[in-house]
Amino acid sequence: xxxxxxxxxxxxxxxxxxxxxxxxxxxxxxxxxxxxxxxxxxxxxxxxxxxxxxxxxxxxxxxxxxxxxxxxxxxxxxxxxxxxxxxxxxxxxxxxxxxxxxxxxxxxxxxxxxxxxxxxxxxxxxxxxxxxxxxxxxxxxxxxxxxxxxxxxxxxxxxxxxxxxxxxxxxxxxxxxxxxxxxxxxxxxxxxxxxxxxxxxxxxxxxxxxxxxxxxxxxxxxxxxxxxxxxxxxxxxxxxxxxxxxxxxxxxxxxxxxxxxxxxxxxxxxxxxxxxxxxxxxxxxxxx
Amino acid sequence: xxxxxxxxxxxxxxxxxxxxxxxxxxxxxxxxxxxxxxxxxxxxxxxxxxxxxxxxxxxxxxxxxxxxxxxxxxxxxxxxxxxxxxxxxxxxxxxxxxxxxxxxxxxxxxxxxxxxxxxxxxxxxxxxxxxxxxxxxxxxxxxxxxxxxxxxxxxxxxxxxxxxxxxxxxxxxxxxxxxxxxxxxxxxxxxxxxxxxxxxxxxxxxxxxxxxxxxxxxxxxxxxxxxxxxxxxxxxxxxxxxxxxxxxxxxxxxxxxxxxxxxxxxxxxxxxxxxxxxxxxxxxxxxxxxxxxxxxxxxx
Numbered sequence: 343x344x345x346x347x348x349x350x351x352x353x354x355x356x357x358x359x360x361x362x363x364x365x366x367x368x369x370x371x372x373x374x375x376x377x378x379x380x381x382x383x384x385x386x387x388x389x390x391x392x393x394x395x396x397x398x399x400x401x402x403x404x405x406x407x408x409x410x411x412x413x414x415x416x417x418x419x420x421x422x423x424x425x426x427x428x429x430x431x432x433x434x435x436x437x438x439x440x441x442x443x444x445x446x447x448x449x450x451x452x453x454x455x456x457x458x459x460x461x462x463x464x465x466x467x468x469x470x471x472x473x474x475x476x477x478x479x480x481x482x483x484x485x486x487x488x489x490x491x492x493x494x495x496x497x498x499x500x501x502x503x504x505x506x507x508x509x510x511x512x513x514x515x516x517x518x519x520x521x522x523x524x525x526x527x528x529x530x531x532x533x534x535x536x537x538x539x540x541x542x543x544x545x546x547x548x549x550x551x552x553x554x555x556x557x558x559x560x561x562x563x564x565x566x567x568x569x570x571x572x573x574x575x576x577x578x579x580x581x582x583x584x585x586x587x588x589x590x591x592x593x594x595x596x597x598x599x600x601x602x603x604x605x606x607x608x609x610x611x612x613x614x615x616x617x618x619x620x621x622x623x624x625x626x627x628x629x630x
Numbered sequence: 631x632x633x634x635x636x637x638x639x640x641x642x643x644x645x646x647x648x649x650x651x652x653x654x655x656x657x658x659x660x661x662x663x664x665x666x667x668x669x670x671x672x673x674x675x676x677x678x679x680x681x682x683x684x685x686x687x688x689x690x691x692x693x694x695x696x697x698x699x700x701x702x703x704x705x706x707x708x709x710x711x712x713x714x715x716x717x718x719x720x721x722x723x724x725x726x727x728x729x730x731x732x733x734x735x736x737x738x739x740x741x742x743x744x745x746x747x748x749x750x751x752x753x754x755x756x757x758x759x760x761x762x763x764x765x766x767x768x769x770x771x772x773x774x775x776x777x778x779x780x781x782x783x784x785x786x787x788x789x790x791x792x793x794x795x796x797x798x799x800x801x802x803x804x805x806x807x808x809x810x811x812x813x814x815x816x817x818x819x820x821x822x823x824x825x826x827x828x829x830x831x832x833x834x835x836x837x838x839x840x841x842x843x844x845x846x847x848x849x850x851x852x853x854x855x856x857x858x859x860x861x862x863x864x865x866x867x868x869x870x871x872x873x874x875x876x877x878x879x880x881x882x883x884x885x886x887x888x889x890x891x892x893x894x895x896x897x898x899x900x901x902x903x904x905x906x907x908x909x910x911x912x913x914x915x916x917x918x919x920x921x922x923x924x925x926x927x928x929x930x
Contacts, residue, residue, distance in 0.1 A: 414742075415746070420691065421691050
């Protein structure tokens with residue numbers, strides 16, 4: 343949700359109105375405006391109690407995993423990592439989808455978008471700012487949850503556990519996956535309703551984890567046109583299996599530097615494509 | 631104030647009613663559990679892996695805990711109906727192979743289910759046990775412990791050559807201890823001996839942190855000690871009979887010989903104590919030795 347000057351006077355907790363913040367930004371450059379929007383989107387998200395509830399729920403789950411581990415015949419650390427990182431991915435995906443689809447829609451619905459776009463700011467800058475704000479929120483959430491998992495591991499060991507550090511590359515890959523999902527949610531939100539956007543993003547999340555099957559279908563299908571379609575889908579939809587390293591992490595196997603670098607590069611490139619498409623659609627929309 | 635009292639009263643009444651309802655629901659659940667006690671696993675392991683998305687590790691943990699609870703629940707149920715001594719083989723655990731297969735299909739690097747399967751499944755279905763541990767070796771070829779477990783399963787089947795071959799194969803892997811190669815040779819030379827069994831159980835005990843497996847190993851070591859002690863006591867009783875042309879009338883008759891052979895005697899009756907510290911009994915009119923009904927030594 344963005345803030346109009348009226349909103350700001352009604353709620354004392356409200357930060358400086360976004361439109362004003364953009365105009366008064368000391369960096370009167372494109373990047374400065376984008377950062378101002380990102381900062382505002384982050385503040386909005388931080389004020390949202392639902393986010394705190396989700397993070398608290400994940401931390402409770404991690405604490406619960408300590409007790410659950412006692413039923414596992416000596417597999418406590420595996421249970422804590424599996425449950426902790428899976429909860430991080432699942433609830434991170436919820437945040438990315440449900441907050442992501444509302445980023446643009448709320449601004450349109452509350453008509454605050456008009457005040458923002460009347461300032462010298464491009465629609466692309468607005469979208470990227472919103473996106474970066476949510477990514478920053480996700481980063482904070484993921485770090486809090488990751489610290490929770492590490493502390494749970496240290497608690498179980500009654501001292502330092504090397505796994506508490508070894509899980510962080512896996513957490514980084516989860517974060518990359520969430521940033522891709524946020525971009526997809528933002529793309530859908532530029533042209534459809536929040537409910538439909540959430541549903542479509544969730545489908546992308548599911549299909550992204552079946553990308554290996556798409557590749558198999560592309561190579562085993564008897565029809566040439568089906569092979570082309572499956573291959574196209576394989577390359578068009580995000581390949582989220584790259585970021586599925588929770589199970590190896592639970593066995594103490596961290597992804598190597600090359601996998602991390604490739605994962606990061608793929609995320610950056612894919613997000614660029616999606617945000618460019620979102621900007622194109624958003625720029626073509628008539629808000630009059 | 632009156633409104634608050636009314637609300638508090640309503641809460642208390644509703645809470646009491648909810649407790650009653652939960653108890654009624656629980657009573658129905660007991661019946662349902664009996665009705666569906668033999669439920670099958672409809673999910674194919676590979677389908678389960680596919681459907682688990684990125685959460686296959688978590689799903690494997692769930693199936694793992696379900697396997698442990700399945701065994702534990704069946705043991706408790708069996709114990710309630712059969713207070714006498716029993717082994718895993720006496721209990722119906724027909725779903726265990728499927729549960730462990732799904733667990734390991736979801737997370738092929740999860741070693742605990744293979745080890746648990748190697749210890750418990752031979753009593754249920756040793757072919758399934760071999761298949762499970764072989765799949766573990768295929769997915770984790772560098773884990774020498776899995777060869778140790780496969781050797782144990784073959785030993786249980788009295789296939790000592792195969793057991794020896796497994797120990798020898800495991801011994802060739804990096805990090806395998808020297809005793810693996812020694813066990814391989816020993817299995818081939820004297821696989822059926824008690825000393826070989828004792829050594830094997832000792833190594834199994836070292837390799838696990840599962841309390842249930844440790845307890846099983848402890849009982850089997852107890853049984854091996856019992857077999858040694860029974861043999862020694864029988865020899866003493868036979869020697870007494872040959873000297874006196876009659877069997878011993880009480881343990882006091884052979885007390886010195888029992889003490890000399892290193893057995894611990896009960897102070898009151900002079901009866902030797904078995905490995906679970908329960909006094910042995912003189913049977914067949916003092917000509918043979920038997921276990922007391924209260925003993926914790928397993929019969930098989």
